Amino acid sequence: MPSFNQFLKNTIEQTPLDPIVLDKPIEIGELPTPALTIDLEIFERNLENMQSYLDSCNLGLRSHGKMHKCPIIAKKQIEHGALGICTATVSEAEMMVRAGIEDILITSPIATTDKIARVIEMGLVTDKLHLVVDDVGNATALNIAARDAGIILSVYIDLDPPMGRTGVEQGAPALALGQHLTDECNNLSLDGLQIYIGSCMHIHGFEKRRDRYARMMALTASTREMFLQAGIDVPVVSGGGTGSYNMESDIGVLTEVQAGSYVFMDVEYREIGGEKTELFSDFEPSLHVLVTAISKPQKKLITVDAGYKSFASDTVKPQFKDIEGVDFNWGGDEHGIILLNNPSVEIRLGDKLPIVTPHCDPTVNLYDYYFPHRDGVVSEIWPIAARGKSQ
């Protein structure tokens, strides 16, 4: 009979972490569906393109691990040159620490004593753990816990863009929190600011997105200036994402970019449009859900075995990778109903077909494994070790 804390530790330590190498490679068509596949050629190109672009701008890449939830991928990003990763949750970070990753920013405030105790435990393992704070009371609680453990915790001040999600109001309230941290919190090291303007990332049209984003980022530039005027150095400004990665250099506020979705891409990001292209095609979709056509109840319909439990349903609909002239309609938890308007390819019962995910992050969170393939051949399987680690 475990204690509750031992149970929690087991959920981290007993989850498969490493690639499962198959004794004999299989073809993608042998996978039971729905299955989450990665086209390695496109995946690697996406990693390289983002890293080399940010290198050319002298910007750091702090890739967001909340998207892929997979230490195997986090390590590949670091090998490509990422300075570290982000996670959204404590348990995602614990999985990354277990995998040996050191430089981790948890991008959401840690507001309860049970989770503060867990970040302190991580802080004892890696001195490159960074937290965000947006509240004086919370900063005080973190400082006391760090002091009691005899460590210094690195913190960034989380700024509200404003979009009303997390973060302290920019300007004077942020500076007041900064002064509290520098004056009163000896066991917290104020190392940076975080500004993530999620409300801008999916604005359709490059210019419209850039203009709105740049206007909002001006508030962060002036907030940072207030910190410098007050003698508080904030060497790091962390934020941005796949939708703003090629605006940051001109805007000149961030020092590191928290892009995540560029690795896999999805329908939602494709549709925002690129700098010179109607579709945002700087990165190509490398992630697909392989589905099977399982029923043909009516002449103009065919049903696949993937619904709300296989695709995120918060935004746009899934799109077939290779088939035009069809519409995906939700058919409940386990089904998608495909309207065969004028299909470019005949779909028969039993056919297995790749679909681009509507929104990659919450889609990934539905699966236990990635099936990476090269030219349709799967030779190893990657556990999505931090899947469901929403705590």
Added chain:
Amino acid sequence: MPSFNQFLKNTIEQTPLDPIVLDKPIEIGELPTPALTIDLEIFERNLENMQSYLDSCNLGLRSHGKMHKCPIIAKKQIEHGALGICTATVSEAEMMVRAGIEDILITSPIATTDKIARVIEMGLVTDKLHLVVDDVGNATALNIAARDAGIILSVYIDLDPPMGRTGVEQGAPALALGQHLTDECNNLSLDGLQIYIGSCMHIHGFEKRRDRYARMMALTASTREMFLQAGIDVPVVSGGGTGSYNMESDIGVLTEVQAGSYVFMDVEYREIGGEKTELFSDFEPSLHVLVTAISKPQKKLITVDAGYKSFASDTVKPQFKDIEGVDFNWGGDEHGIILLNNPSVEIRLGDKLPIVTPHCDPTVNLYDYYFPHRDGVVSEIWPIAARGKSQ
């Protein structure tokens, strides 16, 4: 290095199945959030109420395991008197078979050779496995596989209500499939019909729902009559759900009811209305997501640590269990932004609060464990063994 088949078997056999009994009970408030909790008192009352109601109508309960994905709960349903369970997928059924459950109906067609091989393996373990068929070619493939394995597989014909998801057209096409099964498929035993009119389950207003449902079920009554006229006995008619459970006896078509959501209930079902009540309150919500207030970026807002990765987002929004005068707004993958219109309770940073799930099935599918509690005390943890088993 495992073979791919061994890997697949491991995903079933190595998943925790049994209750994890804690050495010392904990309070619900100690759970790291977001956490999926079950109020055992309400849960047990829901189990009892559904079973005793259907008993009183001489209807069987074939509870749907796709909702809870938990063999522990399936066994409790059977102990209460359910004649068996349903699953939506092969891998859910494999998990139930592993747990020792015998009478299982897989409610979606099995259309590929890899999955046919897996149901045959299950058919060798339990002779109470039932499949659905809606296509002659598919029936032939199943029959050959059963013949080669030397077993008889029980099948139900899946009927399209019509709603264009799965199922053969009712009337003559269904009968033709029935004749094919009885004449040509010696290794398939045609034991019943399945009719699930998902499109009716959430019609708001009892009378409107009942009238529409009864009209649609008339087509199944006449289809069954055609079978009897043709000398084909179909002793079982399986279907219906929580939204129709108390209509089935009057309609008189079903012999067993596939209700699932009654166990936990959710906002979506509450809102459809009951026979005599504005809210559908025949069963009470026993399932909650416990969340924490983590940030207060603006005066009228407070943010909780649960978004698209912690709640299904296909339908209505999450609702606080105990707080009125607030609105939940999606704040992305990991956040909910609570608009504090006129809150009946003050919400402070760090508070842990229970929320009724919008749609229980795809919400459950986001979590690895249930935390059942009695009066707020958790003494064991139930693995959601078939979570993510969408294949």
